[in-house]
Amino acid sequence: MRSYLLNRAWQSLVTLVLATVVVFLGVRALPGDPALALAGEDRTPEALAAIRERYGLDQPLPLQFWHFVSNAAHGDLGTSVRTGQSVNDMLRTALPVTLELSLLAIAIAVVLGVGAGVVAAVRRGRPAEWVANAFALLGLSVPHFWLGLIAILYLSVATGLFPASGFVPLGEDPVSNLHHVILPALILGTGLSAVIMRQTRSSMLDSLSTDYVRTAEAKGLRPSVVVRRHALRNSLIVVVTIVGLQLGGLISGAVVTEQIFGLPGFGKMTIDAVFQRDYPVIQAVVLVTATAYIVINFAVDLLYSIIDPRVRVTGEAS
């Protein structure tokens, strides 16, 4: 297990470095000059040169890269070109918003998706399955930005049940915070739950027809125990993979959802930074995203070994 962890840590580091290089070069390959964006009306060569010098944009690329990496390694992600704010501070306010939205969304997605998937598999060929399938098809085919707009239109603007936009930090007022976040989380979560539902259903159908489920039935266990302890436990291996993959997608989903609901999160920060060619912020955003992917993947792998004892042994062997 220890060598397995070391191996994973090493792989993660390589992935991070590669991601950093790619984004550093990618950002600079984008058309558009940050100095131009910043200069506004005063586009004299002197003003542009001053801006370039101030943000280190006049230095050779390798040197710029070295500055970025060595500062990042010390926990300093630089200063926003646009606002002059420290990127660390920006992340400190934006990340909790996105984290809360994502966790809530994934919780909703897992509860709805796994629940509906199990029902669809157990009640195969009965009305309950049709309802679950219709729900999943709807969730898959309706784009969630559209669903978000509809929700704002009917649940916020027309009836005033939920605020249409804005955010209150959790620490300030938990009730108001939930009130602001629950609708975007629901919108984001239902889209994910459809995918989870389809996977859970097919994986449960496989599990339910296995010999060990027949064994469990032959023991005289209640159907609910057979489903939960024997069939679902095995199906979870597939479900965890899907949820892990979805978590990555969730970050991009959050970008759109945050934009629609006006949440001051990571997604909004990303979009603003890209439009403004705010190099330090874009770099930081990608670095954080890459780290998030790596952590999620690692967590998923650890979850596998908790769910499936056969993975534990392979982990030790490698």
Add this chain to the structure above:
Amino acid sequence: MTATATTATPDTGTAPVLEVAGLGVRFATESGTLSAVDGVDLSLAPGEIVGIVGESGCGKSVTAMSLAGLLPRSAKIEGSVRLLGTELVGAKPGVLRAARGQDIAYIFQEPMSSLNPVLTVGRQITEVLQVHEKLSRKEALERAVELLGVVGIPSPRERVKHYPHQLSGGMRQRVMIAMAVACQPRVLVADEPTTALDVTVQAGILDVLRGLRDRFGTSILVITHDLGVIADVADRVVVMYAGRVVERAGVDELFARPQHHYTSGLLSASPTPGRHAGTHRLQEIPGLVPVLSEQPDACTFADRCPAATDRCTTSRPVLEPARVSAPEPAQGRPMGQGGPDGLGREHLVACWHPRGDTPRLTPEDRA
């Protein structure tokens, strides 16, 4: 369900623990109905080991699964299955659940896929004890350790914590058996219990089954295609063909004087050590077991039978006492000899042209 597992000694001669009458199983498939089992009668006395033998597709496994209602929903079951006096065909789910694991338990063919890969073997044994015997988790674990010892697993205290993939095939099947007999069921159904195992491991598993019968008086129904297994453990044999019982007799009697041409065909198709080594080819039965949508009014074996006549294709033979001379006095085996006694121990055959007194090899010759 009043019947609980008692620490019975092999008390032969009392009422049968399992009585099957007129059992029929049909499957609704996309290409119409499929008749898998038709009019099967069967009884199992306390402490008795009965073998059901036949080729693949003869309906022996379906018969076994139907006893405790373990078939998929597409199966239509008719007839009667009485377990310790309780009717199981058409019984409420609660009645079936109470019987499963408690009064009737199963061992399946493939121990790797029949055990849940993500639960420890200990957990898989304790759950059945917790459900039926209402033991606490700790008590159940103690019993699980004991049970693993009973079925011959070394260092059981360590093994309860293991997962199925950490055990060998033979060990897994022993775990299956420990799981099945955890609540000391009166009836144990073993569906091809040794088929997936090495020959060297097979004998050990059969020993365990025999030991359970001797120790707890468990009645065992062994489903197999392997006549060697039958000769080894069974007291009585039921021969099935295309969903019907074609012959039923004590094991020595059946091996010595098979009456149905299918039975004698099966016997000729399995090797006899020593006998004709190198000089004699194994006889195969030409053709395959037919898949039937309707049970015809004919002998289903007629197409493959060397002795078939017009009568065999126009009229269905029923199980009748075989016309054979009285068998020699029983030696060693208390049961399984000819002679009617109400427990289905006489030699019955469903054939218009039974073989009569044509001699056959004895199991002693074969074993």
